[in-house]
Amino acid sequence: MSCLVKSNYSHQLSSTAMAMCSSFCPQIPNQLRARPICPFPTKPQFTLSVKAFSSETSNASSKDGLSARIGFLGLGIMGSPMAQNLIKAGCDVTVWNRTKIKCDPLISLGAKYKSSPQEVAASCDVTFAMLANPESALEVAIGEHGAASGMSSGKGYVDVSTVDGATSKLISGRINATGASFLEAPVSGSKKPAEDGQLIFLTAGDKSLYELVAPLLDIMGKSRFFLGDVGNGAAMKLVVNMIMGSMMASFSEGLLLSEKVGLDPSVLVEVVSQGAISSPMYSTKGPSMIQSTYPTAFPLKHQQKDLRLALGLAESVSQPTPIAAAANELYKVAKSHGLSDQDFSAVIEALKAKLQNPPK
Numbered sequence: 264m265s266c267l268v269k270s271n272y273s274h275q276l277s278s279t280a281m282a283m284c285s286s287f288c289p290q291i292p293n294q295l296r297a298r299p300i301c302p303f304p305t306k307p308q309f310t311l312s313v314k315a316f317s318s319e320t321s322n323a324s325s326k327d328g329l330s331a332r333i334g335f336l337g338l339g340i341m342g343s344p345m346a347q348n349l350i351k352a353g354c355d356v357t358v359w360n361r362t363k364i365k366c367d368p369l370i371s372l373g374a375k376y377k378s379s380p381q382e383v384a385a386s387c388d389v390t391f392a393m394l395a396n397p398e399s400a401l402e403v404a405i406g407e408h409g410a411a412s413g414m415s416s417g418k419g420y421v422d423v424s425t426v427d428g429a430t431s432k433l434i435s436g437r438i439n440a441t442g443a444s445f446l447e448a449p450v451s452g453s454k455k456p457a458e459d460g461q462l463i464f465l466t467a468g469d470k471s472l473y474e475l476v477a478p479l480l481d482i483m484g485k486s487r488f489f490l491g492d493v494g495n496g497a498a499m500k501l502v503v504n505m506i507m508g509s510m511m512a513s514f515s516e517g518l519l520l521s522e523k524v525g526l527d528p529s530v531l532v533e534v535v536s537q538g539a540i541s542s543p544m545y546s547t548k549g550p551s552m553i554q555s556t557y558p559t560a561f562p563l564k565h566q567q568k569d570l571r572l573a574l575g576l577a578e579s580v581s582q583p584t585p586i587a588a589a590a591n592e593l594y595k596v597a598k599s600h601g602l603s604d605q606d607f608s609a610v611i612e613a614l615k616a617k618l619q620n621p622p623k
């Protein structure tokens with residue numbers, strides 16, 4: 264396992280490489296110029312070797328051609344700001360989304376558009392995918408007109424969606440069968456970190472592709488972990504989100520209990536923020552939960568999906584996870600109350616509903 268954080272990364276690059284990167288990416292905001300971004304030239308006539316930007320020698324970094332064109336499939340809450348950060352860094356980005364209108368703001372920023380994942384993959388060197396769930400990740404990667412149909416030797420596919428290991432391995436196998444490379448790279452961090460380029464990448468799969476896309480991950484994120492074989496990135500992500508889902512469910516119970524016994528839940532949020540269980544999640548979401556508002560950063564339906572997949576992972580190794588199983592039930596109740604597209608903090612509403620309408 265290896266981990267790199269953004270602040271360290273600039274030390275890996277020669278000043279020549281940094282200067283070249285800056286001149287190839289004229290739109291780089293000033294605050295980002297101190298660190299290397301846009302590993303690839305925006306103008307096709309510059310054939311910049313990726314090797315200049317790689318900290319370690321690798322097979323992929325010595326390949327010609329994997330240098331310029333980046334595809335991005337899936338422009339939801341996460342995909343849009345991630346693609347936007349690549350575009351703003353001056354990279355050559357081609358986008359596709361099932362609902363085409365979501366491509367328009369990115370096209371306005373300079374992105375190209377193709378009308379299928381297959382066409383994006385065929386016209387790009389590296390294609391990222393940020394899809395809702397295993398079903399959509401499979402459809403976009405290996406379905407009809409999926410990315411795999413446009414893949415070939417020398418290309419790379421980086422799936423940043425949160426899926427289970429089996430899905431990731433299936434996609435990996437089909438991508439590899441075309442001669443292309445595969446990296447799974449689910450992210451920790453939500454809408455705001457995606458906008459701010461502060462995501463945490465949990466990668467696994469082809470190490471050479473990891474090294475090749477590392478500068479792109481550093482545009483979109485603040486740190487990256489390489490965890491070995493395909494499946495390990497997915498597993499790490501599911502374990503993290505299993506903990507997160509249980510934490511939010513427990514926090515919801517605490518907020519409601521505090522109110523019921525006559526305490527001010529705002530004071531509870533303050534007390535929690537000063538102690539050992541302090542978490543940015545509680546401090547950020549607590550105040551809006553008290554107001555019963557749930558502006559969507561991480562949709563509740565995705566949190567329930569992650570708990571479901573984490574429980575499957577636990578089942579596969581006979582690991583008891585009673586807390587996560589109970590939390591999953593609560594998210595299922597919340598979904599049944601029509602809260603799927605609200606933020607996952609709306610899970611608190613399931614407890615209110617239960618209290619008001621106790622099951623007979």
Ligand SMILES: NC(=O)C1=CN([C@@H]2O[C@H](COP(=O)(O)OP(=O)(O)OC[C@H]3O[C@@H](n4cnc5c(N)ncnc54)[C@H](OP(=O)(O)O)[C@@H]3O)[C@@H](O)[C@H]2O)C=CC1
Nearest residue numbers: 337338339340341361362394395399425453454560561565
């Ligand atoms: N939001 C968050 O805080 C985080 C989310 N994640 C994970 O990232 C992934 C994306 O999340 P997020 O951006 O929030 O989700 P959204 O629901 O906002 O976006 C989902 C994307 O998947 C596309 N999609 C869904 N079904 C299909 C399908 N059948 N075929 C093609 N495309 C499809 C949607 O297209 P369309 O626009 O047409 O509906 C959209 O582009 C999920 O796996 C989630 O668990 C990871 C970290 C944080």
Ligand SMILES: O=CCCC(=O)O
Nearest residue numbers: 425451452453504561
């Ligand atoms: O998968 C979603 C993760 C959300 C977060 O890390 O804040």
